[in-house]
Amino acid sequence: MSVYIAHRLFAAHDRALAADLADRLAAQVGPDRVFLPFCDTDEEDLVAEVKGRRLFELDRERLGHLDAMVAILHGPSLDDGVCMEIGYAAASGVPVIVLTTDFQTYSLTEEGPRLEFPDPLLQAVAIRIVRVAKLGPPTLSSTPPQSRFPGFGARNAAQMSTALDATVDALLDLPDRAPHLVGSPAVIGAHVYVEASPYTAWGRDHLAKACVNAGHTVTVPQRFTASDPVAGALADLVAVCSAARLLADVSGPETPPGSALLIGAAAASGVRIAAFQSRPTFTHAHGREPNWRNLMVQYAAGAHLDNGDAVMSWLAG
Structure with a gap:
């Protein structure tokens, strides 16, 4: 199994979360079968005349040789690079699992169907959505904490740990590849x-x-x-x-x-x-x-x- 982990690159906590998932998955399928962008393209040390284009080429090359993708998405403002990668994988018949801890649901009208994401395309292409919206249970301690904040932090960390473990389980239990959606070669004059x-x-x-x-x-x-x-x-x-x-x-x-x-x-x-x-x-x-x-x-x-x-x-x- 070759797995691509798509995640927002531009904040340290998102990269750390993706690395935690990659490490847990690598323990099950082997580190060489997990691709983590930014980490595995070595952006900070990459030398290229046009670095952004080269990063795109490296990531697209991996997108063409996948067995599965995990996309990490949070909140109503979804990372456009991750969404592009989801579309590429879905159109290629690669099953996509989406991980989110967003506790909101969305609808296009006030009384409309509830959706996991603001745009129904995300829900339509995901073969599985791992959603852990509630905080973990309060931790019990024999000594009173000096501050209330570490306990709240621990509950959020427990929530993320549960979500990551559930995502690994979902990957290991994937069905056969999704339907291949790539159309016929484009015809001049078509729509x-x-x-x-x-x-x-x-x-x-x-x-x-x-x-x-x-x-x-x-x-x-x-x-x-x-x-x-x-x-x-x-x-x-x-x-x-x-x-x-x-x-x-x-x-x-x-x-x-x-x-x-x-x-x-x-x-x-x-x-x-x-x-x-x-x-x-x-x-x-x-x-x-x-x-x-x-x-x-x-x-x-x-x-x-x-x-x-x-x-x-x-x-x-």
Whole structure:
């Protein structure tokens, strides 16, 4: 079993959590069968002319040779790089287990179906969601603590330990590989899937209108309007994998999670990808070129568009 652990890289506690999971899993399947990004790509000592692109290439190479993935996701703001990796794995038929300790559930309307994540795509592609939402039980001590905070910390640590053990058990009990969702090779003139951003002020259809005006057949998401959001999400995933092109608006504080997931699925399927972002923002990391999105999203997209003329040019190409 070869397992990829996808996790947010940009904070020490997330990296430590992923390392704890990797260590527990390695004890069961062997250390050479567990891939932990950042650790195993050795980013801090990696020498490359364009380091971000090289990291993307190394991670994508591993994504193409997997038996399973564990994705660690917390809270309503989901890491776009992790979501891209989930989409790549899911479209390739790799089973994905998602680990979360978020105690909230979500819905698209006040009385709508309860979902584990804000975008139903995450729930649709996960073969298993390991969710440990409650704190561990209070610890009993023979001596009164000097402060109430260590006890609260211990309860949270117990919660995480339970979640990690449950994730390892779920991996060891995986069924056969998931259905392979990669579509047929893209055909010139086939449809364009347009994924809007929920953060934009100009509405959800400005990119779709541009595609229609350019003479293309357009598919738009079903999951936000379907009575069954998870079924709609699966339909969206299949549509992207069989499209000729994906045009995704990646505007926002980070790429919206559904958009990032679909970019990963499109990348695995050989679909042409363009990322639209009218007002780019850049992130900076020591020794790495500035990125206008998470590097997994940035380098999966073949084109970065920032205005209507650029969109029309890409559609004509």
